[in-house]
Amino acid sequence: MKRFGALPAYVRWPIYAFVAVFVLTVSQNLDGTDRLTSVTTAQSMLRWAVPILLAGLGGLYSERAGVVNIGLEGMMIVGTWMGAWGALKFGPWWGIVAALVGGALGGLLHAVATVSFGVDHIISGVAINILAPGLTRFLSSIVEIPGWSITQSPRVPGVGSATLPILAGGKIGGWTSPDLLGWIGRKDWFLVSDLADLAKGLVTRAPWVTIGALVFVPFTVWLLWRTRFGLRLRICGEYPAAGEVQGINVYKYKYIAVIISGALAGLGGAFIAGPELSGIYLEGQTQGRGFVGLAALIFGNWKPGGVMGASLLFGYPFGIGLRDLDGSASHALILVSAVGLGLVALSAFRRGRKADAGLALSLGALSVVWYLLSDSVESVWINIFPYVIVLLVLVFFAQRLRMPAADGEIYRRGEA
Amino acid sequence: MAAAIELIGITKRFPGVVANDSVNLVVEEGEIHAICGENGAGKSTLMKILYGMIQPDEGVMRVEGQEVRFASPLDAIAAGIGMVHQHFMLADQLTVLENVILGAEPTRSGGRIDFDSAEQEFRRVAEAYGLVVDPDDLVEELEVGERQRVEIIKVLFRGARILILDEPTAVLVPHEVEELFRNMRELKEEGSTLLFIDHKLDEVLAIADTITVLRDGKTVATVKPEEVTAHDLAELMVGSDLPTPEAGESTVRDEIALEVADLTVQDEDEREVVHSVSFQVHKGEVLGIAGVEGNGQAELIEALIGITPAASGRISMDGTDITNLSVRARRELGLGYIPQDRHREGLLLPSPLWENAALGHQTKPPYAKGIWIDRKGARERTEEIVAEFDVRTPGVDTPAHALSGGNQQKLIVGREMVAEPSVLIAGHPTRGIDVGAQAAVWDDIREARRAGMATLLVSADLDELIGLSDRIVVMLRGRLVATLDPKSVTPRELGAHMTGANGGADA
Numbered sequence A: 001m002k003r004f005g006a007l008p009a010y011v012r013w014p015i016y017a018f019v020a021v022f023v024l025t026v027s028q029n030l031d032g033t034d035r036l037t038s039v040t041t042a043q044s045m046l047r048w049a050v051p052i053l054l055a056g057l058g059g060l061y062s063e064r065a066g067v068v069n070i071g072l073e074g075m076m077i078v079g080t081w082m083g084a085w086g087a088l089k090f091g092p093w094w095g096i097v098a099a100l101v102g103g104a105l106g107g108l109l110h111a112v113a114t115v116s117f118g119v120d121h122i123i124s125g126v127a128i129n130i131l132a133p134g135l136t137r138f139l140s141s142i143v144e145i146p147g148w149s150i151t152q153s154p155r156v157p158g159v160g161s162a163t164l165p166i167l168a169g170g171k172i173g174g175w176t177s178p179d180l181l182g183w184i185g186r187k188d189w190f191l192v193s194d195l196a197d198l199a200k201g202l203v204t205r206a207p208w209v210t211i212g213a214l215v216f217v218p219f220t221v222w223l224l225w226r227t228r229f230g231l232r233l234r235i236c237g238e239y240p241a242a243g244e245v246q247g248i249n250v251y252k253y254k255y256i257a258v259i260i261s262g263a264l265a266g267l268g269g270a271f272i273a274g275p276e277l278s279g280i281y282l283e284g285q286t287q288g289r290g291f292v293g294l295a296a297l298i299f300g301n302w303k304p305g306g307v308m309g310a311s312l313l314f315g316y317p318f319g320i321g322l323r324d325l326d327g328s329a330s331h332a333l334i335l336v337s338a339v340g341l342g343l344v345a346l347s348a349f350r351r352g353r354k355a356d357a358g359l360a361l362s363l364g365a366l367s368v369v370w371y372l373l374s375d376s377v378e379s380v381w382i383n384i385f386p387y388v389i390v391l392l393v394l395v396f397f398a399q400r401l402r403m404p405a406a407d408g409e410i411y412r413r414g415e416a
Numbered sequence B: 001m002a003a004a005i006e007l008i009g010i011t012k013r014f015p016g017v018v019a020n021d022s023v024n025l026v027v028e029e030g031e032i033h034a035i036c037g038e039n040g041a042g043k044s045t046l047m048k049i050l051y052g053m054i055q056p057d058e059g060v061m062r063v064e065g066q067e068v069r070f071a072s073p074l075d076a077i078a079a080g081i082g083m084v085h086q087h088f089m090l091a092d093q094l095t096v097l098e099n100v101i102l103g104a105e106p107t108r109s110g111g112r113i114d115f116d117s118a119e120q121e122f123r124r125v126a127e128a129y130g131l132v133v134d135p136d137d138l139v140e141e142l143e144v145g146e147r148q149r150v151e152i153i154k155v156l157f158r159g160a161r162i163l164i165l166d167e168p169t170a171v172l173v174p175h176e177v178e179e180l181f182r183n184m185r186e187l188k189e190e191g192s193t194l195l196f197i198d199h200k201l202d203e204v205l206a207i208a209d210t211i212t213v214l215r216d217g218k219t220v221a222t223v224k225p226e227e228v229t230a231h232d233l234a235e236l237m238v239g240s241d242l243p244t245p246e247a248g249e250s251t252v253r254d255e256i257a258l259e260v261a262d263l264t265v266q267d268e269d270e271r272e273v274v275h276s277v278s279f280q281v282h283k284g285e286v287l288g289i290a291g292v293e294g295n296g297q298a299e300l301i302e303a304l305i306g307i308t309p310a311a312s313g314r315i316s317m318d319g320t321d322i323t324n325l326s327v328r329a330r331r332e333l334g335l336g337y338i339p340q341d342r343h344r345e346g347l348l349l350p351s352p353l354w355e356n357a358a359l360g361h362q363t364k365p366p367y368a369k370g371i372w373i374d375r376k377g378a379r380e381r382t383e384e385i386v387a388e389f390d391v392r393t394p395g396v397d398t399p400a401h402a403l404s405g406g407n408q409q410k411l412i413v414g415r416e417m418v419a420e421p422s423v424l425i426a427g428h429p430t431r432g433i434d435v436g437a438q439a440a441v442w443d444d445i446r447e448a449r450r451a452g453m454a455t456l457l458v459s460a461d462l463d464e465l466i467g468l469s470d471r472i473v474v475m476l477r478g479r480l481v482a483t484l485d486p487k488s489v490t491p492r493e494l495g496a497h498m499t500g501a502n503g504g505a506d507a
Helices: A009-031 A039-064 A072-090 A092-116 A121-142 A180-186 A192-203 A208-226 A228-238 A240-244 A250-273 A289-299 A304-323 A328-350 A354-373 A379-397 B043-050 B073-078 B096-101 B115-128 B144-157 B174-189 B201-207 B230-238 B297-305 B327-332 B342-346 B353-358 B375-388 B405-418 B435-450 B462-468 B491-499
Strands: A152-155 A280-282 B005-014 B017-027 B032-036 B058-063 B066-068 B081-084 B162-165 B193-197 B210-215 B218-223 B256-266 B272-282 B286-290 B312-317 B335-338 B423-427 B454-458 B471-476 B479-484
Touching: A009 A192, A009 A304, A009 A328, A039 A072, A039 A192, A039 A208, A039 A228, A039 A250, A039 A289, A039 A304, A072 A092, A072 A121, A072 A152, A072 A250, A072 A280, A072 A289, A092 A121, A092 A250, A180 A192, A208 A228, A208 A250, A208 A304, A228 A240, A228 A250, A240 A250, A250 A280, A250 A289, A289 A304, A289 A379, A304 A328, A304 A379, A328 A354, A328 A379, A354 A379, B005 B043, B017 B043, B017 B058, B017 B210, B032 B043, B032 B174, B032 B201, B032 B230, B043 B193, B073 B081, B081 B144, B096 B115, B096 B144, B115 B144, B144 B162, B144 B174, B174 B193, B174 B201, B174 B491, B201 B230, B210 B230, B218 B230, B256 B297, B256 B454, B272 B297, B272 B312, B272 B454, B272 B479, B286 B462, B286 B491, B297 B335, B297 B423, B297 B454, B327 B335, B335 B405, B342 B405, B353 B375, B353 B405, B375 B405, B405 B435, B423 B435, B435 B454, B435 B462, B454 B462, B462 B491, B471 B491, B479 B491
Parallel strands: B017 B218, B032 B193, B032 B210, B081 B162, B162 B193, B286 B454, B286 B471, B335 B423, B423 B454
Antiparallel strands: A152 A280, B005 B017, B005 B058, B058 B066, B210 B218, B256 B272, B256 B312, B471 B479
């Protein structure tokens, strides 16, 4: 038999997903809740995952071209403001455009600093992250829209959503198609119904931005790996001097990549401020999702599919926390984490990484103790929990990943 | 018929030096033309001018009779010139095919790369010239010789008729050199013109149709290989006789300075890269370690110096067990270290020479007084090093990056030698430096050896290994597979042991 790791990605990922859902189902049955695999949970997960995914894809373009973009958070903040402003001033679709432009301008600033002037990528990114909230507050103070205060906007209109026909009961023309997944979900078959519910959540009333973001994943694979543009962009992240001696304008590709990066982060911002997530612009509402996007980029090993998987993984605990007023779903999630840590420990042990295995095992044991000694999770922990999971994932998985070879290096024309 | 390349009076000045001083060169079509000269003779500058990477201040260039002026490598490529760089311009994580087509991608509508026709063209070029590489492999999986073939295919893919090869044999082991020469003859038969840089005289005599010698930026002679001997060429290159690494009288003493027993080293992924290696180095002895790069020599050195912990086994120096000591403790006990990559591990390039001289000795006088750095003492000691080891520098406050490679290396060697180590670990001590600096480094090691220093010498230069070592062991796939006597072994035999061509298990 072939080793599992040698199987192609399109075989491995569904297996991972299946195992994950299995663990969730078992855990919630043990805990007596149904929220871990409900339709609303899947929707919450997706709502949280999309901004992370957009930021992560933004990071992907930038870092594949060799520019570390830690300024994604700042570009996302600009996106939230611009998205809300554009939507209120000119209409929902213009909000999207304004957010893309706002983020792109942030990207342009980062490109000018890092590519043309050779500023350290981290320093430039941090500067943008500091600049962005100041800029949006200033803009809020001069904007003339009724109901717009210094820290928040009135309700923001959105661009709407779509439901997939046949599988989830979406409409084709005037005809309401059957709701296949919903039907299976209501049957309460072990595991099968859980899978159906999660799937239905993903395709029911999916906002257009979400659909766009998901479509962008395969598009990115095609663009970066099948086109001339993509190959040239990637050489800038791997070995820019090799590109330059073949007459490739390294600066141009880096600029384009960082600007795309900013635009995607800005779009993520529009999603957060729009009715897709909040329905109102609120100062500080990005809550570090730009950084979580970077974490997803790393965990996703700088690959579009990986970034998407990581975004869903990170979006899940955030989504659970969102509606978990009594802390019972988060309580079940502790058990899931314990199982996850156990699996990590097992795999680390098999690869002979004893330190990792020990750490995972003791953290897993602590989770079990916590789970057994409590009935629910206090609200402060509900908010912290997702970030802890992001941290743990990076601690255990970021060691074997590989970033583009020249990522973060300052490239000067004529170095070849 | 016009010459493939004709250079008349090419001059290039850099601040403070004349790299090329009215160089004249004629390369006939369809010949293999070698450019010889010491490091710093202006060979690389000349090649860069030919490939459009830098522009000459004066002079005329003609390619196939047409006068040309290259603003960038693109112009050179368009004129049919291709360059195989000494440091391969290949991205490790891209496939061979992606690397080859980069910048000259066949595309369909929408900027889609036409991978099918790219691969067809790749195979056509590769087969026409007998170059075997799999286009779908990642470059990082390839061996050095294969990477070089990728570079050659890359150049041919762009339709180059004139190929410039910059020190193509520097990174190859003997059997790979033969393979390269076969490829070069094949290219010549197919009508290509080859211009290559080399300073290994036997190789030049074996392959070239014409040889041009550069010295101090000037062309001193153009000769045919049948008319000259290696000795003549050497004299042309240096203006006097060529120094060779000669160990001289044996100075090996009975006391063991460095003893390694059953040493196993693992890499980051916990794979064993050094398998249970044992050897001893006596006082006054130079033990040479031969091997194709990547067979565990680098990891062995790192374990000896203490950068990588030993997974198992024992290392002792002058009878003291140092297996579990830190790098600093080992250094303070008298372990000298010439790192294999002087830029990454040997120097702080932006820092002044005196700080660099203190590196590794920063805890001891004259570089330190108690917990403080002794600037005055460090400067004085650095001045001694500069004088004694002939480091050509404006002063000890000059940043290290301002020095040439040879002078940087002399500083490192001097830094270690003045500390009078009892054991010296030397990784490729003369890599990439010119003949003069090379001779100086050899002299320094020989002198210290006479004083009783034990040396572990890892080198890819087989002449250096044979000339300097008292004993040579061969490392293959993390094991010591053979012990050879440098007095009787030839580079060819050594090369065969290094690649395991003779079974590799007669140790």
